[in-house]
Amino acid sequence: MPHLLRSLPLLALTAALASCGTMAPSPALPASQVQEGTPENMTAQTITPKPGSFVMLKALYFGDLYTRVRDVAVQADGKILIVGEGRESGAYGGYFGFVARVLPDGSLDPTFAKMGWRKLQEIYQSTSWQCAICPATYHIVTGNSPHEFTVTGVAIQGNRVLVSGSARKEVEDSSSTVYRTRQQFVEAFKLSDGSADGGWNSTGIVQTTMGNDNVLSNANDIAVAPDRVFTSGYVNSSPMRPTIATYTNAGQLDKSFSGDGAHYLTLPNSEGGASSSAVTMVNSRPLVAGWAKHNNIQRMFLTRYKEDGTLDPSFGGGDGILGLSFGTGDTVARAVQYNASAGRIGVAGQIFDSAGLSRFAVAKLFPDGTVDAAFGSGGKVTTVVGTGHAGANAAVMQPNGKLLAAGYTTSPDGKTDAAVVRYNANGTLDAAFGSGGKSVLGASNGFTEMIRGMATLPDGRIVVVGDSGIYGLVGLLQP
Secondary structure, X not given: OOOOOEEEEOOOEEEEOOOOOOOOOOOOOOOOEEOOOOOOOOOEEOOOOOOOOEEEEEEEEOOOOEEEEEEEEEOOOXXXXXXXXXXXXXXXXXXXXXXXXXXXOOOEOOOOOOOOEEEOOOHHHOOOOEEEXXXXXXXXXXXXXXXXXXXXXXXXXXXEEXXXXXXXXXXXXXXXXXXXXXXXXXXXXXXXXXXXXXXXXXXOEEEEEEXXXXXXXXXXXXXXXXXEEEEEEEEOOOOOEEEEEEEEOOOOEXXXXXXXXXXXXXXXXXXXOEEEEEEEEEOOEEEEEEEEEEOOEEEEEEEEEOOOOOEOOOOOOOOOEEEEOOOOOOEEEEEEEEEOOOOEEEEEEEEEOOOOOEEEXXXXXXXOOOEOOOOOEOOEEEEOOEOOOEEEEEEEEOXXXXXXXXXXXXXXXXXXXXXXEXXXXXXXXXXXXXXXXXXXXXXXXXXXXXXXXXXXOOOOOEEEEEEEOOEEEEEEEOO
């Protein structure tokens, strides 16, 4: 039986809305107030929280060793789906993945999996997996094989929720040589009750290995179209290469995409390796963002694919590939999102300057890959958040053209604090948001905070998820 959830509202956390990332106590969350007076002159007054302030914050604790929330998706009714990993002790302990459904007030939804959350299937004991590019003699070793999980993405497709990630497993070849490798997985659950969706590969789970022997295969993100599911990631080959896998709605590799449904991409000028971090859909075609290394310099890249898995020549200057340079420092794209209402693509990540410190790095593009020249300098902006390292892990492109980026900053005591930055349509910081466009969440208990995923509710409030020390976090910010 899974551990009972320990839900700790706010813990000792305080919302410090400061551009420097230092701790500053914040007032209690504002509530509706009524002006006192006689019935003849009494009027109701509601205090609206400041944009960028936290209006809900919950700590979640699924395993007794730690809980980490990695990604978030929002249903049309405003219910919040979160995914991540936990770890528990004991004879049957170890790493596990989870999916949970949270209501806008931060409480678990008891209509989902009876408790509001459930563990993912035990990957290493399953025998239903697909090997896209490896010998047929490989199989999964069951029993007490060492295993661990990384849950990386969540998406909603119709009446199901899809969860992506990677799991370590042991494989054995025909000569009984055992290798430890890593495979990608996608699990499907019914939105109605959280049960496994048997319409997805019969078992509710599909596993795909891209590689041989001890090559690691990782899925970093997931995106959906009405008739397909895409995961982006990488294989730890030499050099590292980005991957994209495509599945039908039945949970099978879609062989109409690149011939086998599982595609390696060899980028030009990437002899130092490359990886895809995130994927979004642009006009029914997958757009992947990540990094590539050339001449010891790391740069952001984006690629868009056509329906058959070939690169889309209408994107990025004729070859389907776009590189983004922010100067001389290393950069990485960790998040990408397309908003059809805004007609723009938002990219967020990190840049390291000459002093070795990192900053937020964001870009804004048109659907064909041309930069939005009205945004910052050549469609790109870098932002110092706090006094130390900072970086963005999540992005939301808003319908009004504003761009949200969320991740972390480093406080003077060396701990990381969660940070959200909002940019106007022209790339300037939105002064109405937080403190000078930046909202920073620090903890008075010395924990480290990190935002790993972000989305928006139908009413416009901003959902962020991540972790604080050993706890998982879910919070809402005023838009």
